[in-house]
Amino acid sequence: IGETPQKSPLKKLHFFNNMSGNTGAKALADMLPLCSKLENLRFSSTRALFEGSLIFLESLAECPAVKNGQLTHLDLADNTFRTEGGLLLAKILIQQKGLVYLSLRDCSLEDSGCILLIESLKGMDRLEYLDLSANELTTKTAICLRNVLPSLTSLKVLAIEENDEIGSKGAIHISRGLEECNDSKLVRLSLNMCGIGERGGVCLAQSVNNLNSLNKLELNENKLSEDAIADIKEILESFGKCSVLGEMDENEFESEDEEGSEEETHETSSSEANEVQEL
Secondary structure: OOOOOOOEOOOEEEEEOOOOHHHHHHHHHHHHHHEOOOOEEEEEOOOOOHHHHHHHHHHHHOOHHHHOOOOOEEEOOOOOOHHHHHHHHHHHHOOOOOOOEEEOOOOOOHHHHHHHHHHOOOOOOOOOEEEOOOOOOEHHHHHHHHHHHHHOOOOOEEEOOOOOEOHHHHHHHHHHHHHOOOOOOOOEEEOOOOOOOHHHHHHHHHHHHHOOOOOEEEOOOOOOOHHHHHHHHHHHHHOOOHHHEOOOOOOOOOOOHHHOOHHHHHHHHHHHHHHHHHO
């Protein structure tokens, strides 16, 4: 890194699965403003903490390739961005209209860091892969995702697993967004470990009828009873899509009474939508 020329010809830079921590993040950050041709960037699993992760993002925002909207692949999984990083990412992403691949898995974004970020993706008609797993997301993010999904016309993979506060309410919003997609290209939908109960699982299964390309629906490790799983399989079978359902052997049933009726969910969601706009 220390010997990088004043103008780097790099188009692809992958730096991942190491123990470089904040020191490595800062060193790599010094390099980014020199990368005027960068298209494919992976910076993940380096043990960088919040300080190093944020310094890296601040430098990425000043990268000439980013300012010119040249990125096609961006993998920043397993960093610590929090709200501040999410807001900065939103400013970066809104410029990348040719983005094809985006992984922000396990980035500690939470709703406050993810909502504006998702809104920045609206209209990205080349995006094929989106992973927002393990970010402590809730129904609020699901509402935002519902509004953006119809505009992601090339999306093939959507992974939101390991966000156990999404629940059935969030799953219903996501399913509604999928139902509003015209000629969806979605191949895989992953919602493992999202706290989804029967109502959410059934709505997701019903949305499959609008997803002609789907070959994998992952709903394992949720709150689905044997009867709920049977209902999901029956719905999928009615569409000739039973084979898309992934493994369902680790679901632990819990009552959904606390989630209220469909009408209550709609009323609560309206209130949550207002909160989302405020964020």
